[in-house]
Amino acid sequence: MSLKVALFGITRDIVGTSIIELPAPAPTNVGELLAEMRKQYPALGELRSCAVAVNNEYASADTPLHTVDEIALIPPVAGG
Amino acid sequence: MTPTLSITDQPIDIAAALAAVQTDAAGAVNSFIGTVRNQSGGRPVRRLHYESYDSMALTQLNHVVAQAYEKWPMLQEVAVVHRKGTLELGDVAVVVAVATPHRAESFAACQFIIDTLKQVVTIWKREEYEDGTEWVAAHP
Known part of the structure; x- marks a missing residue:
């Protein structure tokens, strides 16, 4: 199972692309995904925060991930 | 009671946002308008890019x-319009408008929406x- 992860704002700048595809065996939950991304891109660990969204909702570390899910890294938001 | 919510790359029409919350059941319309400021922490800002x-x-x-x-059951209508793309100094970045029967709840609900947004x-x-x-x- 592979995963596609959408990147926005500073996470896109850090990774250098707006969508990254993680090949199989991909992380199975949000916590594993964050750990893997931080391992590959240590600058992600320097952010004030980095959440993961699954299907447009903020997801906790134990949320499972599936190929069909819409997954995104969410760096600190700054609307308004 | 269906809120008017949008994210647009076009200039925000403030009058349209206010008109969207107009209702005869409200005696108060409260709005917050966020605009592009020329400095941030003392550092001059030339423009903003929203994504x-x-x-x-x-x-x-x-x-x-x-x-x-849920917090203000008397809340009538809500409109929130947020701009994206490149904004120049003075441009409107966000408009929040709420309509309630009385003014106290209109201030509170409007502030809650922009703060939580x-x-x-x-x-x-x-x-x-x-x-x-x-x-x-x-960054921290």
Whole structure:
């Protein structure tokens, strides 16, 4: 199972692309995904925060991930 | 009672946002208008670049407004319009408008919506200075 992860704002700048595809065996939950991304891109660990969204909702570390899910890294938001 | 929520790359029509919350059941319309300021922490800002994860931003905005309706059951109409793309100094970045029967709840609900929007809605802001750019709030 592979995963596609959408990147926005500073996470896109850090990774250098707006969508990254993680090949199989991909992380199975949000916590594993964050750990893997931080391992590959240590600058992600320097952010004030980095959440993961699954299907447009903020997801906790134990949320499972599936190929069909819409997954995104969410760096600190700054609307308004 | 269906809120008017949108994220647009076009200039925000403030009058249209206010008109969207007009209702004869309200004696108060309260609005917040966020505009582009010329400095940030003393550093001159030339313009702002907003980026949005639209589908999630609208989902989260719907949650924020639903929370406002729970906290203030008398809340009548709500409109939130957020701009994205490149904004120049003085441009309108966001408009929040609410209509309630009386004024006290209108101030409270409007403030709650803009404050919570800034915490959860997936919009990012990059400030442009004379010598570079920076994503706002990205680093501790």
